[in-house]
Amino acid sequence: MFRFAHLTDPHVGPLPRPALKHLLGKRITGYVNWRRGRRDAHDMDLLASLVSDLREQAPDHIICTGDVCNLGLASEWPSSRIFLDGLGTPETVTFVPGNHDAYVYGSLEGLMAALDPYAVGDEPGLTRFPFVRRRGPVAFVGLSSAIPTAPFVASGKLGRTQVKHAEALLQALAPEPLLRVVLIHHPPHVGGAPAGRNLVDAERFEAMIGRVGADLVIHGHNHTGSLAMLVGPDDRPVPVVGAPSASARGGTLTHRAGYHLFRVHDEDEGRFRISAELRGLGPDGAFGSQGPVDISGKAPGRRLSARARA
Template sequence: MFRFAHLTDPHVGPLPRPALRQLLGKRLTGYVNWRRGRHTAHCMDVLAALVKDLREQEPDHIVCTGDICNLGLAGEWSSSRIFLDGLGTPETVSFVPGNHDAYVPGSLAGLLLAVDPFTRGDEPGAHRFPYVRRRGPVAFLGLSSAVPTAPFIASGRLGRRQIEEAEAMLAALAREGLARVVMIHHPPHVGGAPATRNLVDADRFEAMIGRVGAELVIHGHNHVGSVAILRGPAGPVPVVGAPSASARGGIVVHRAGYHLFSVEEAGAGFAITAELRGLGPTGSFTSQGAVDLTTGSGWGSRRPRRRPALAPAASP
């Protein structure tokens, strides 16, 4: 059995004090929102407790799907690297960025320089995204949906090249007989988030999965746990979102948590199960039970298609 943990949206703090010249455009609105209350929604003590519990589970691999930064400040890049180093080595930890990591032009490039070893695939000289990492029976495919956007917009984009290369990679990995796990920040299905927060080319991603398939897709961004189902050529493909790793949240759906997945070979394919480990009333992390990967539920559910039941946390 191969086990891996998925956490997302840690929003690592404290936020470094920005210079006045850095508070232009989108950063100004983000900084005001941070000062007015967003900083209280993300607790570093909660994040530390989550990381402690996660490491005690001794997973074979750890995945972080973005929003490690808050405003994409240069001062956040070193703390992001320290956070990833605290999870494990680059061999045992994979990272893909989120919209807060690409908050303004130039932010993402600076962050990726700092965390470079956590975003490199097996093949030297390849594009950074998409990348592939083979670990045991699992192939992790990393995508970047992180692009700079206007104030009050938190949408993402993959682009034609990334989707085409991901399709070719997923097809090749299927021939290798590996369990394919796609890592992305934004919910990669139509209706996964409101128009100002969605993946703008989610329809192309869905079509690609419909042609080539995957065993699992994991994402963050909405700060709540969710399961959606996409159609693959050989059957349903679960798309699983995790809560924010640092959310202090006063209600259960907005409390910090992470998913622990188990992958086992089963006949000609794989059996994948998931457990949610979440913040309890005493401040410790405990099992919140199994996650049903067979039925879409929560925000952006695709089976059955209906209005979302949970509102995602704001992320200007």
């Protein structure tokens, strides 16, 4: 059995004290928000406990779908690298960025230079995203929805070129005896987040999945556990699973610090099935299993219309 874990939005801290010259434009509003509450919403002791629980599960691979940074400061890049190094080697850990990693122009490029080994495919490509990493019976397809935005905006975008390349990759992978798992930060379905926080070209992503399909899509951004069901070719359900923030304090079960542990079951030669479990902070303050997540397609979820797939 192959197992992989998905964590997201750790917002690694503490935030280094920025120089005044770095608090221009969007960063000044972000810094004020961090001082007023965000720094208390993300607990590094909880994050350490989550990572400890994750290590005990010893998954074969670990996915982090972004927001290792808070304000996209250059001083945050080393701590982001230390965090990923603490999860495992670049061979066993895969990263795609989030909106806080691309907080202002230049932030994303600096971070990706620091995290390069964790966000490259098995084969050299003309562009960084999308990329493909084959691990066991799974092909992980990494996308980037991270773009710099105006103050008080946290939306993302894939762009026509990236979606086109992702479609070609997913199509090429379809005949292979493996599962195709798409990695992205923003919820990639229409209605997945409110305007100003959404993936602005979610409809384009949905239409692409409707044409070529995937076996699973995992994302972060909303800081809550979630499930949606898109529809692929031949009306096959494609589960879209969002994980809570890996460092979030309190709140309801789906808002507390947690991660998903996925198990790939070998049903038959060349045929596989994925099951999912939420692990994280329970009501008693201890980390552990919080129960299964039904990604079979029988659970309720938003379904992509046939018109959108055309």
